[in-house]
Amino acid sequence: MTVREKQLLIDELLEENNLIELVPVLQELPVVEVGEILGQLENEHLLQILPKFTVQQQGLILSEFDFSRQIELFHLLDRMTFAEAFENMYSESRADLFQQMTVEEQTMLLPYLSKLVRENVIKLSAYPPETAGGIMSTDFATVLLDMSCEQAIAKIRADAPSKRMIYYVYVVDKDMRMQGFITLKDLMLNQPETLVRDALHREYVFARVDDDREAVASQIARYDLVAIPILNAEGQLVGIVTHDEAIEIIRAEDTEDLEKIMGIVPAKEELDYLDTSSWQHFKKRVVWIVSLAAVGIVSGMVIHHFEGVLDKLLILALYMPMVADTGGNTGSQAATVVIRAMSLGQISVANWFKVIWKETRIALFLSVCLGTLAFAKVVFLSWETEIPAALSLGQVAFAISLALSLQVITATIIGAALPLLVKRFGGDPAVAASPAITTVVDVTGLLIYFGVAVAFFSL
Structure with missing residues (x-):
C-alpha cells in the first residue's frame, strides 16, 4: 500500500469512526504521524484508541501532543495509566510537561512515578526553559x-x-x-x-x-x-x-523574531493559528498597532503644518504615498538585513560604524536608481496636471525625485541604526523593525518632502 493509499484509508476510517480497523493502520506509521492524527480526535475517541497501543508507544505518542492536550489527558485518565505513559515519554518532553503543570497537578502525579523517573523529572524541571539544562x-x-x-x-x-x-x-x-x-x-x-x-x-x-x-x-x-x-x-x-531539539529551538526563535519584527507580542508557547481564538490574536497584535497609530499622529501634524504648501502645489499630494512607501520599504529592508546579520553573529554593536557606512553606500546606489524612476514617473503621469505658471513640470519632478532620494538615504540609515541602538541599550533589536521603523520613517519622510518643496519653490 502506497503512502497516498494509506492516508486515504486513514481519512476514510476516521470519517466512518471505525476505530477497530484504524489502530492496525496507525501502528505501521511513524510516531510523529500517529501523534498528529490522534491529536485531531475528540477525547472520547482518543481514550478508546490509546489503550490499543503499548505503554511505550503511548508515551511516545503523548510526547507529540501539545501541552494543553497532555494536561487534558492527565485529568481524563486514571493516575496510574497516565503515569505509565508519562514514564515512557522522551525525557525532555516529560520535563517540559511537568513544568507546565500546576503545583497541585505535580503533587498528584509524583506518587505514581518510579523513584528514578521522579528524580529525573524534578532535576530536569529545575533548569530555566531558556537554558541548555531546560x-x-x-x-x-x-x-x-x-x-x-x-x-x-x-x-x-x-x-x-x-x-x-x-x-x-x-x-x-x-x-x-x-x-x-x-x-x-x-x-x-x-x-x-x-x-x-x-x-x-x-x-x-x-x-x-x-x-x-x-x-x-x-x-x-x-x-x-x-x-x-x-x-x-x-x-x-x-x-x-x-539535533531535532535544535531544529525546534531555531524554528521557535525565528517565529519569535518574525512576530517581533511585525509588531506582534510573542506568546509564551507556540499556538496553532486555527485553534487560537480571535481574542487571543487581537491581544497579541493590538499593543504595537495602537502604540504606533498614536505615534503616527505626528505625521498628521506635519501634513497639517504644511497645508499651505499643498494648497499652492497640489501635485505634491499625489506623490506623498510614493515617498512614504519607498522610505518604509527601504528602512524595513535595511533593518531586516542588519537584524539577521546580528542573529547569525556576523556583526555586533561594536561594528556600528562599518554597518552604517556600508548601508549609506548601498542607500546612495538605491537613491540614484529610485530617484531616476520617480522623476520619470512624475513626468509621464502628471504631464496634464495643473501646476503654477512660474514652475515647470521638470522642476517639480526633480524636487520630488530629490526628496525621494534623500528619503531613501535617511530611511536606510535609520533602518540600520535603530536595531543597533536598541541592542546597545540591552533591548531586542527585532522590536525595532518593520512597524516601528515605518512609523519613524513616515515622519522624517514628510519633513524631507515638504522641506525640499519649500526650499525649491519658496512656498
Missing part, C-alpha cells in the same frame, strides 16, 4: 574509560532499549566526568579487546547547563552535530541536546 535529554548512552570495545558494546546493547540517541557514545569516568566520545563505528571496527581509552575522541564540542538554548542550537548547526553533550560546572555529563 531543553536537554537524559536519553544517552555512556561507557567507562577502562572498558574494552566488547564490554562497551554489551553495555550499549543492554541500555539501548531505553536510549533515544546512541550514535554518539559518551565516555566518562566513574564520577561521570566527560572524557570524550566514541562512535558505534569506532566500536565495531576496533578489535574486541581494544580499550575504549585507546579509541575515543578526546576533542569534542560541549555546552554548559546554563548556556542559552539558542547558542546551543547554533553550536549544533555550526559543527553539524547529531547531538551535543551538556556538562555541569564540575565537568560531569548531565544530558544531551539533540
